[in-house]
Amino acid sequence: MSTAQLVREAPVSDIDPWSDDFLADPFPYYRHLRAAGRVVKLARYGIWSVAHYDEARTVLTDHGLFCSSGGAGLANFHKEKPWRPPSLILEADPPLHTRTRAVLTRILSPASLKALRTRFEVEADRMVEPLVARGVADLIADLADPYPLKVFPDALGLAADGRDKLRLYGDMVFAGLGPKNAAYDAAMAFAPQVLPYIRDKCSRAALAPDGLGADIYRAADAGELTEEEADMLVRSFLSAGVDTTVNGIGQALHCLARHPEQWRLLADDPSLARAAFDETLRYDSSAPFVFRTTTRDTVLCDVEIPQHEKVLVLLNSANRDPARWEDPDTFDIRRKSIGHLGFGVGIHGCVGQMVARLEAESVLAALARRVETIEIVGDVRRRPSSGLRGIASLPVRLTPKRR
Amino acid sequence: MPDVTYVQPDGSRQTIGAATGMSVMQAALAHDVAGIIGECGGSAMCATCHVHVDESQLGRLDAVEPVEEAMLGSTAAPRQPNSRLGCQIILTEALHGLIVGIPEKQT
Numbered sequence: 001m002s003t004a005q006l007v008r009e010a011p012v013s014d015i016d017p018w019s020d021d022f023l024a025d026p027f028p029y030y031r032h033l034r035a036a037g038r039v040v041k042l043a044r045y046g047i048w049s050v051a052h053y054d055e056a057r058t059v060l061t062d063h064g065l066f067c068s069s070g071g072a073g074l075a076n077f078h079k080e081k082p083w084r085p086p087s088l089i090l091e092a093d094p095p096l097h098t099r100t101r102a103v104l105t106r107i108l109s110p111a112s113l114k115a116l117r118t119r120f121e122v123e124a125d126r127m128v129e130p131l132v133a134r135g136v137a138d139l140i141a142d143l144a145d146p147y148p149l150k151v152f153p154d155a156l157g158l159a160a161d162g163r164d165k166l167r168l169y170g171d172m173v174f175a176g177l178g179p180k181n182a183a184y185d186a187a188m189a190f191a192p193q194v195l196p197y198i199r200d201k202c203s204r205a206a207l208a209p210d211g212l213g214a215d216i217y218r219a220a221d222a223g224e225l226t227e228e229e230a231d232m233l234v235r236s237f238l239s240a241g242v243d244t245t246v247n248g249i250g251q252a253l254h255c256l257a258r259h260p261e262q263w264r265l266l267a268d269d270p271s272l273a274r275a276a277f278d279e280t281l282r283y284d285s286s287a288p289f290v291f292r293t294t295t296r297d298t299v300l301c302d303v304e305i306p307q308h309e310k311v312l313v314l315l316n317s318a319n320r321d322p323a324r325w326e327d328p329d330t331f332d333i334r335r336k337s338i339g340h341l342g343f344g345v346g347i348h349g350c351v352g353q354m355v356a357r358l359e360a361e362s363v364l365a366a367l368a369r370r371v372e373t374i375e376i377v378g379d380v381r382r383r384p385s386s387g388l389r390g391i392a393s394l395p396v397r398l399t400p401k402r403r
Numbered sequence: 404m405p406d407v408t409y410v411q412p413d414g415s416r417q418t419i420g421a422a423t424g425m426s427v428m429q430a431a432l433a434h435d436v437a438g439i440i441g442e443c444g445g446s447a448m449c450a451t452c453h454v455h456v457d458e459s460q461l462g463r464l465d466a467v468e469p470v471e472e473a474m475l476g477s478t479a480a481p482r483q484p485n486s487r488l489g490c491q492i493i494l495t496e497a498l499h500g501l502i503v504g505i506p507e508k509q510t
Binding site: 098099101103105106108109110111112278336339341343344345346347349350351353354 | 444
């Protein structure tokens with residue numbers, strides 16, 4: 001950026017992205033932030049925010065200027081000690097990141113995942129069939145929660161015992177992306193029972209020999225990673241790959257239940273399942289934001305941002321930017337949703353996204369093959385979280401297709 | 404505005420003027436070029452923007468980085484010596500006139 005550029009003061013907003021009102025319905029606030037400017041300072045936390053698609057994409061792809069090693073959440077690792085060792089993939093920069101990313105890319109690539117498809121589809125059918133037979137279900141407690149919590153740890157090769165602690169770990173990880181408030185303290189209170197479990201079960205000896213976790217340790221054997229790095233990357237599977245998918249599938253089921261005409265499209269053509277999931281992530285992703293940190297003084301959209309400042313990238317706002325999307329507030333599973341930022345983009349774009357798509361596609365298609373209509377019959381409750389969007393309860397009546 | 408030409412498996416060609424800084428994948432999507440999917444949006448995770456770069460032009464491209472190398476093992480059509488991921492080729496004026504072939508299949 002040229003220093004000769006016209007530099008002006010950033011608009012300042014008192015919006016609090018972790019207030020109860022914001023978390024309950026962030027979309028009016030996103031509109032307000034997009035109207036306020038391309039780069040808006042959030043006074044309460046002394047951070048910068050980008051809410052438009054173009055700026056979000058710029059910040060995510062210019063990883064030299066907007067780095068990840070300053071922390072994926074609100075905490076600024078230049079100024080405070082992280083609650084856990086920074087992730088070697090999410091919170092690392094090149095060249096370290098390039099090495100770990102290449103290993104994970106290979107292990108989570110479409111070619112490697114081919115072997116999982118049948119297992120994922122069989123399990124989806126096994127879980128969906130009794131729900132359809134029963135006719136009433138809570139699509140969160142009966143499907144969106146248990147399905148990823150079964151198939152993903154199985155794919156990883158995680159031991160069967162103690163898996164109830166995975167959700168508590170996720171609560172810690174995603175509370176850890178927000179401010180140190182009461183929700184943060186409540187989630188972190190489980191650390192003494194959760195962290196030893198995570199440490200023990202991610203060890204080489206505890207993992208099944210034929211899972212994705214063992215693949216990571218094989219990369220260590222091949223000299224691509226150190227043993228310690230392998231251990232940390234296996235833990236990253238559990239922090240990044242469980243709650244995101246649980247809530248992503250929950251969001252998809254909620255979107256489809258709220259939009260019966262969209263469910264009808266999917267029920268008529270279950271091959272739209274994958275597109276329905278991607279449109280969900282555009283419309284209301286379970287991962288609503290991520291942070292970057294400036295590596296030097298810079299100017300973004302005429303606004304001067306000093307070195308080592310946090311920049312909040314509002315992914316779910318970028319995905320509703322009318323400059324990028326036609327009718328952005330309309331949920332339409334037939335739209336071209338490619339290019340949405342629900343998985344981020346660039347060198348830090350979600351490395352597990354093909355696993356997530358495979359899980360969601362399997363479970364949505366299994367439901368779509370059997371269910372004519374979904375009717376919401378009770379209160380839909382949001383799941384409180386500083387770092388994730390998701391719902392805790394989705395009571396429905398399922399009308400089976402006539403055979 | 405660097406020109407890039409996409410050659411379909413049947414030999415038909417489409418030349419578009421791409422905005423500088425766009426990738427070969429993004430430019431294809433922006434102009435509805437058939438046969439490029441780009442499901443992951445440009446994170447080198449899906450291998451559905453596989454292209455065959457005109458062999459005489461390979462030397463004009465940056466070398467394949469380790470992440471792209473890992474993903475080229477996942478292309479639906481067999482990998483060729485001139486296989487690249489469209490999302491990893493960023494179009495600049497230096498690449499004006501680039502010609503890429505689109506493989507038979509992406510999934």
